[in-house]
Amino acid sequence: MKAFAALLLCCAAPLAAQNESGAFVVTLGRDTTVIEQYRRSGITIEGDMLIRTQRAVVARHYIGTLNANGTMARFEVVNRQAANAQAPVTHIVSTFGDTTTVVITRDTAQQTFRLATPGGSVHSAALDVGRTTCRRAERRVCALQETDQLHNMEIIIYLNRLSDLLWLFARWVEHAAGTSLTGADRPKPGLHTP
Numbered sequence: 001m002k003a004f005a006a007l008l009l010c011c012a013a014p015l016a017a018q019n020e021s022g023a024f025v026v027t028l029g030r031d032t033t034v035i036e037q038y039r040r041s042g043i044t045i046e047g048d049m050l051i052r053t054q055r056a057v058v059a060r061h062y063i064g065t066l067n068a069n070g071t072m073a074r075f076e077v078v079n080r081q082a083a084n085a086q087a088p089v090t091h092i093v094s095t096f097g098d099t100t101t102v103v104i105t106r107d108t109a110q111q112t113f114r115l116a117t118p119g120g121s122v123h124s125a126a127l128d129v130g131r132t133t134c135r136r137a138e139r140r141v142c143a144l145q146e147t148d149q150l151h152n153m154e155i156i157i158y159l160n161r162l163s164d165l166l167w168l169f170a171r172w173v174e175h176a177a178g179t180s181l182t183g184a185d186r187p188k189p190g191l192h193t194p
Contacts, residue, residue: 043067050082057082071095120174127170134163 020041026034031052038047045064050057059082065074073095080088090105095117102113138159144150 121177123177124170124173127166127173131163131166131170134159134166138163 021037021039023035023037025032026036033053034049034051036047036049038045040046043066045062045066047062049060049062051060052058059080060077062075062077064072064076067073072093075093077091078088079091087107090103092101092103092105094101094103100115100117102115104111104113138156141150141155141159145153145156150156
């Protein structure tokens with residue numbers, strides 16, 4: 001516990017040399033659960049955290065790169081258990097246009113996911129929320145089917161087509177509002193590294 005307290009004090013030391021920096025401590029009753037320090041320089045936000053859970057103390061380092069409009073272009077997080085600094089888990093999230101790429105690295109194993117980034121406008125974001133709600137309903141109806149409690153199979157087909165339609169409407173709304181990337185502006189998978 002003394003080592004944890006010493007680490008907390010080191011992380012909480014103010015960064016007087018930086019103009020935009022700070023530190024804070026999160027407590028639960030008398031227990032310190034999180035301590036964080038952060039710095040912002042230009043378009044980069046960088047910070048370190050110590051997070052204490054019931055099972056372990058996790059040291060987290062993060063770096064975020066902002067777009068010109070203030071949205072996050074790239075966010076990298078490295079988590080290490082304080083007791084085992086040799087086994088970090090790294091998450092890198094990069095957004096370019098309407099594509100988000102997530103790379104998760106554990107030791108030498110790496111997983112990459114590419115996702116459509118919804119919400120180019122308020123209206124398309126609302127349609128995307130409707131689509132995810134519809135998908136959730138579809139999964140629940142499929143669970144009913146697996147337990148032989150579903151008597152009308154067309155419900156699954158309807159929900160599937162409805163969620164597809166909501167996705168198409170959201171992309172159409174983005175296109176009509178001029179907030180979507182199409183054709184040559186769309187990033188090529190695997191070729192863009194922001």
